[in-house]
Amino acid sequence: MRERLLTHFNATFGRSPTVIARAPGRIEFIGNHTDYNGGTVLGAAIDRGVWVALAPREDGLRRFASALREGLVEQPADALAKLNGGASWVNYALGVLAALPEFGLRVPAGFDFLAVSDLPVGAGLSSSAAIELASALAFLELTGERPARETVVKVGKHAENNFVGVPCGILDQGVSGFGRKDHLVFIDCRGPRFATVPLPAGAQFWIFNTHTRHALVDGLYAARHRECMAAAQALGVGLLVEATPAMLAAARGRLSTATYQRAQHIIEEIARVGATVQALAQGDLASAGRLLTASHRSSQRLFENSTPELDFLVDALVTTPGVHGARLTGGGFGGAVMALTNDQFSEVEARIVTKRYEDEFGASPDTLQTQTGDGACVVQPGSASS
Numbered sequence: 394m395r396e397r398l399l400t401h402f403n404a405t406f407g408r409s410p411t412v413i414a415r416a417p418g419r420i421e422f423i424g425n426h427t428d429y430n431g432g433t434v435l436g437a438a439i440d441r442g443v444w445v446a447l448a449p450r451e452d453g454l455r456r457f458a459s460a461l462r463e464g465l466v467e468q469p470a471d472a473l474a475k476l477n478g479g480a481s482w483v484n485y486a487l488g489v490l491a492a493l494p495e496f497g498l499r500v501p502a503g504f505d506f507l508a509v510s511d512l513p514v515g516a517g518l519s520s521s522a523a524i525e526l527a528s529a530l531a532f533l534e535l536t537g538e539r540p541a542r543e544t545v546v547k548v549g550k551h552a553e554n555n556f557v558g559v560p561c562g563i564l565d566q567g568v569s570g571f572g573r574k575d576h577l578v579f580i581d582c583r584g585p586r587f588a589t590v591p592l593p594a595g596a597q598f599w600i601f602n603t604h605t606r607h608a609l610v611d612g613l614y615a616a617r618h619r620e621c622m623a624a625a626q627a628l629g630v631g632l633l634v635e636a637t638p639a640m641l642a643a644a645r646g647r648l649s650t651a652t653y654q655r656a657q658h659i660i661e662e663i664a665r666v667g668a669t670v671q672a673l674a675q676g677d678l679a680s681a682g683r684l685l686t687a688s689h690r691s692s693q694r695l696f697e698n699s700t701p702e703l704d705f706l707v708d709a710l711v712t713t714p715g716v717h718g719a720r721l722t723g724g725g726f727g728g729a730v731m732a733l734t735n736d737q738f739s740e741v742e743a744r745i746v747t748k749r750y751e752d753e754f755g756a757s758p759d760t761l762q763t764q765t766g767d768g769a770c771v772v773q774p775g776s777a778s779s
């Protein structure tokens with residue numbers, strides 16, 4: 394990846410970068426939509442991500458390029474403005490620039506910026522958080538500032554919430570920032586508090602990307618966010634993490650079916666995250682897998698953010714040998730399913746699942762076997778591996 398980045402940077406800007414940073418994509422392991430409800434969540438940083446290279450410019454111009462798209466996007470440093478259409482990927486980096494002063498951090502003026510990625514797009518692996526974190530670390534390296542890791546994570550989330558305009562929680566940025574090879578990242582989103590949990594040996598992740606995406610996915614995510622906040626208000630708590638099953642049962646007559654189900658999903662999902670942490674501590678991947686599948690069923694029936702394609706994949710996977718559990722990963726309404734498997738699960742089993750999907754839907758999902766990886770970091774030119 395580093396060679397690719399350097400080659401592209403030179404070809405695009407005719408010089409070498411002074412700063413390089415990288416940030417991984419993530420898998421949402423369990424804790425669907427719990428983050429912005431103040432709950433807990435487990436994620437894994439993966440061994441793929443986004444790399445950003447930067448070199449300063451003296452003329453106050455910011456130029457952005459990506460190996461994935463043709464052309465340069467230019468913007469004067471004194472006129473930060475949101476972009477549309479094919480250039481909108483730049484908003485993740487622009488949002489970081491807009492966020493830095495909110496955290497008392499300096500903003501670099503002019504620069505040349507290049508991003509390369511080996512994350513499949515639209516697979517629910519959070520390439521947006523990876524761009525935010527890699528950009529933030531690269532900008533901070535350029536201005537010579539080293540805030541705490543938690544601050545970098547919050548800068549990324551601030552960019553997404555306030556500049557890009559998605560009311561997401563801290564899962565994606567937190568996992569990209571605090572990831573660790575052979576570990577999961579546990580986040581208590583109220584603090585927020587970040588910790589790592591060892592992943593028992595022999596576990597593998599498989600991603601099945603359906604390439605389906607509900608046309609209204611951003612609006613539907615925001616709608617679920619609103620429904621959860623309304624449910625919290627109806628239950629008399631600030632966030633759903635403070636609600637108990639007894640409080641929910643007592644309020645049944647006052648809540649619409651949808652509001653009740655959204656709250657039930659969040660309350661039970663937070664309990665499942667706790668049970669998963671315990672199962673992992675005992676090395677019990679079979680129990681962890683059952684909790685993942687239960688999480689999917691709850692997203693499917695109560696939170697209603699699954700799709701027939703995702704449900705089909707989960708059904709096919711959980712009846713395939715070697716699969717501990719499977720669930721949608723990320724916001725939902727399309728995207729990908731994640732399976733936790735033993736190390737006997739291979740391309741052969743994956744192919745049986747994708748064939749069944751093909752017979753049903755006439756299109757094939759992409760499969761990706763992925764490992765856990767380390768969190769975002771600055772990579773000095775000349776000192777990187779891979």
Ligand code: GLA
Nearest residue numbers: 424425426561562564723724
């Ligand atoms: C998206 C958001 C996260 C989280 C998940 C659902 O990935 O970016 O903050 O809410 O959806 O759990």
